[in-house]
Amino acid sequence: MSNRQGSLVSVRQDVRVVDCTMRDGGLVNNFAFTDEFVKDLYLANIKAGVDYMEFGYKASKEIFDPKKFGKWKFSDEKDIRSIVGDNKTDLKISVMADVGRTDFRQSILNRKDSAIDMIRVATYINTIPACIEMLEDAKKKGYETTANIMAVSKVNDGELEIALDMLGQSSVDVIYVVDSFGSFYPEQMERLCDKYLNVAVKYNKKIGIHAHNNQQLAFANTIEALSRGVSYLDATVSGMGRGAGNCYMESLLCFLKNPKYNKLAVMNFVEKHMLKLREEGVVWGYDIPYLLTGILNSHPSSAIQFIKEKRTDYSMFYQELMDNVL
Amino acid sequence: MSNRQGSLVSVRQDVRVVDCTMRDGGLVNNFAFTDEFVKDLYLANIKAGVDYMEFGYKASKEIFDPKKFGKWKFSDEKDIRSIVGDNKTDLKISVMADVGRTDFRQSILNRKDSAIDMIRVATYINTIPACIEMLEDAKKKGYETTANIMAVSKVNDGELEIALDMLGQSSVDVIYVVDSFGSFYPEQMERLCDKYLNVAVKYNKKIGIHAHNNQQLAFANTIEALSRGVSYLDATVSGMGRGAGNCYMESLLCFLKNPKYNKLAVMNFVEKHMLKLREEGVVWGYDIPYLLTGILNSHPSSAIQFIKEKRTDYSMFYQELMDNVL
Numbered sequence: 001m002s003n004r005q006g007s008l009v010s011v012r013q014d015v016r017v018v019d020c021t022m023r024d025g026g027l028v029n030n031f032a033f034t035d036e037f038v039k040d041l042y043l044a045n046i047k048a049g050v051d052y053m054e055f056g057y058k059a060s061k062e063i064f065d066p067k068k069f070g071k072w073k074f075s076d077e078k079d080i081r082s083i084v085g086d087n088k089t090d091l092k093i094s095v096m097a098d099v100g101r102t103d104f105r106q107s108i109l110n111r112k113d114s115a116i117d118m119i120r121v122a123t124y125i126n127t128i129p130a131c132i133e134m135l136e137d138a139k140k141k142g143y144e145t146t147a148n149i150m151a152v153s154k155v156n157d158g159e160l161e162i163a164l165d166m167l168g169q170s171s172v173d174v175i176y177v178v179d180s181f182g183s184f185y186p187e188q189m190e191r192l193c194d195k196y197l198n199v200a201v202k203y204n205k206k207i208g209i210h211a212h213n214n215q216q217l218a219f220a221n222t223i224e225a226l227s228r229g230v231s232y233l234d235a236t237v238s239g240m241g242r243g244a245g246n247c248y249m250e251s252l253l254c255f256l257k258n259p260k261y262n263k264l265a266v267m268n269f270v271e272k273h274m275l276k277l278r279e280e281g282v283v284w285g286y287d288i289p290y291l292l293t294g295i296l297n298s299h300p301s302s303a304i305q306f307i308k309e310k311r312t313d314y315s316m317f318y319q320e321l322m323d324n325v326l
Numbered sequence: 327m328s329n330r331q332g333s334l335v336s337v338r339q340d341v342r343v344v345d346c347t348m349r350d351g352g353l354v355n356n357f358a359f360t361d362e363f364v365k366d367l368y369l370a371n372i373k374a375g376v377d378y379m380e381f382g383y384k385a386s387k388e389i390f391d392p393k394k395f396g397k398w399k400f401s402d403e404k405d406i407r408s409i410v411g412d413n414k415t416d417l418k419i420s421v422m423a424d425v426g427r428t429d430f431r432q433s434i435l436n437r438k439d440s441a442i443d444m445i446r447v448a449t450y451i452n453t454i455p456a457c458i459e460m461l462e463d464a465k466k467k468g469y470e471t472t473a474n475i476m477a478v479s480k481v482n483d484g485e486l487e488i489a490l491d492m493l494g495q496s497s498v499d500v501i502y503v504v505d506s507f508g509s510f511y512p513e514q515m516e517r518l519c520d521k522y523l524n525v526a527v528k529y530n531k532k533i534g535i536h537a538h539n540n541q542q543l544a545f546a547n548t549i550e551a552l553s554r555g556v557s558y559l560d561a562t563v564s565g566m567g568r569g570a571g572n573c574y575m576e577s578l579l580c581f582l583k584n585p586k587y588n589k590l591a592v593m594n595f596v597e598k599h600m601l602k603l604r605e606e607g608v609v610w611g612y613d614i615p616y617l618l619t620g621i622l623n624s625h626p627s628s629a630i631q632f633i634k635e636k637r638t639d640y641s642m643f644y645q646e647l648m649d650n651v652l
Contacts, residue, residue, distance in 0.1 A: 008513060186546060223513075248542065250617060264644060270614065271638045271641075288576060291576060314597055318593075
């Protein structure tokens with residue numbers, strides 16, 4: 001079992017750090033980041049040696065009203081360009097496209113005409129064929145691609161194996177383990193990653209991890225996955241992300257031993273921008289309601305609502321969850 | 327390597343949960359807990375099925391001025407009795423005594439005259455003989471005993487092996503792994519626990535874990551230790567403890583599968599008391615300065631000071647740490 005890859009003191013050259021602050025964090029503040037925030041985050045990521053920065057979603061403007069969301073819900077080419085220009089840096093740019101919620105054939109340009117390097121397709125287990133259609137479109141346009149199977153803690157093993165095999169046979173570069181509900185313990189993450197990694201070996205893919213912090217295990221699960229052989233690691237500055245948030249970029253860069261990673265660049269960004277966000281009342285991060293949705297393997301939306309209403313009757317909330325999710 | 331004890335769905339009968347909220351949390355607020363807080367915590371622990379509740383330290387009044395600390399720095403028999411009476415419950419009572427800072431021969435009564443069930447002796451690696459003297463005194467008086475070797479992340483392997491062997495030959499019941507600086511990753515915790523567990527097997531002892539949350543790994547490290555075979559698990563309500571605090575009791579009780587544990591009893595206590603403490607300005611828990619002292623394996627005191635001064639210049643703080651601790 002414990003055939004860990006690499007060690008705690010050396011560098012794993014296959015590691016790629018993906019900053020999802022604007023994409024998962026955008027779910028917290030409706031993508032209302034100032035241009036200064038975005039520009040400074042871009043510069044911080046370059047300085048920090050982060051490998052990919054995800055700017056947001058490629059959502060369909062027919063489905064979502066652009067007046068009701070910040071611009072990073074749509075991540076138009078011109079908006080990305082206004083921050084990165086031609087992006088003559090080592091930092092690659094990614095966006096996420098949800099199956100069924102994007103006009104990918106139109107809104108995703110050919111890579112040679114775009115500042116974007118990688119398209120990440122988010123799918124549930126029941127839309128794998130639609131996911132693969134999007135992945136093949138993106139690959140044909142020249143992009144690196146990832147398939148992010150969300151809510152995998154709700155998926156049964158048999159279906160997961162079929163989905164992984166289908167993705168294995170596709171052109172996708174990276175398949176992601178996504179613990180949407182923050183419900184996995186490291187021991188479970190270990191077993192799950194091994195399953196994905198077996199597919200990776202068979203089909204020559206990479207595996208990624210996207211964790212949530214409902215049980216304060218996002219970082220622990222990320223480094224557990226890493227030690228099994230997972231190499232694409234999602235993190236966000238100060239863990240900013242929906243509900244309990246994600247793996248903290250600060251912690252992850254402290255952990256990684258590659259000297260190219262510079263944790264202080266991220267901490268300087270925290271000092272300048274993240275403390276202000278918190279002061280302005282933007283709320284994310286571990287709290288008891290997220291622990292409860294996490295252990296019940298359920299969507300954090302009810303916990304987000306509980307906190308928004310400033311309720312503190314945890315016991316009653318737990319009873320409500322038991323009625324509604326089990 | 328991965329010979330985990332027990333499983334994620336069954337009960338490990340050897341597990342003992344130890345609530346250290348007043349003892350480690352007392353280091354945050356100088357032991358200034360109201361009697362109502364203490365009484366309610368006692369009742370919550372009984373209802374929650376917690377196995378031990380640590381009331382505080384048995385500090386010497388010759389060394390520490392009682393006027394300058396709350397009463398749980400000293401945990402006088404009469405003060406414990408005022409809360410627990412004869413404690414006709416399944417919840418056992420523990421106190422901690424620091425080597426060199428306690429008048430143990432006088433202040434620790436015979437167990438038959440005390441409400442206390444367990445004496446926990448906190449020691450550094452260089453005072454193991456003094457620790458054993460205290461342990462033997464407590465054992466002779468009829469107590470259960472533990473030896474807590476603090477700051478073990480600073481101890482070299484050879485010395486640790488000698489210390490563990492000395493403790494193995496003593497009458498102590500439980501030997502604790504104490505990650506005082508919150509510097510261990512789960513993979514390191516696994517290896518360290520295995521070392522302690524080898525001693526436990528040889529000398530018929532139990533092993534305990536006391537983790538700190540500098541890297542948001544206190545809970546992860548605790549369940550990793552548990553899965554190796556460690557059975558005495560320290561936690562505090564809402565992780566209240568010095569600096570970054572400890573393993574959250576809420577998370578731990580959610581994890582454990584023994585139906586005697588009742589997480590909601592603890593959450594009700596959080597609702598009534600812990601939210602108020604936070605509002606009153608009592609500060610503990612994960613923050614960047616603790617992450618930095620954690621990764622540098624150094625005492626959190628400088629981080630506590632940094633936060634007290636409301637500084638946010640993390641980079642400068644890191645440079646100061648590099649000058650002072652490495």
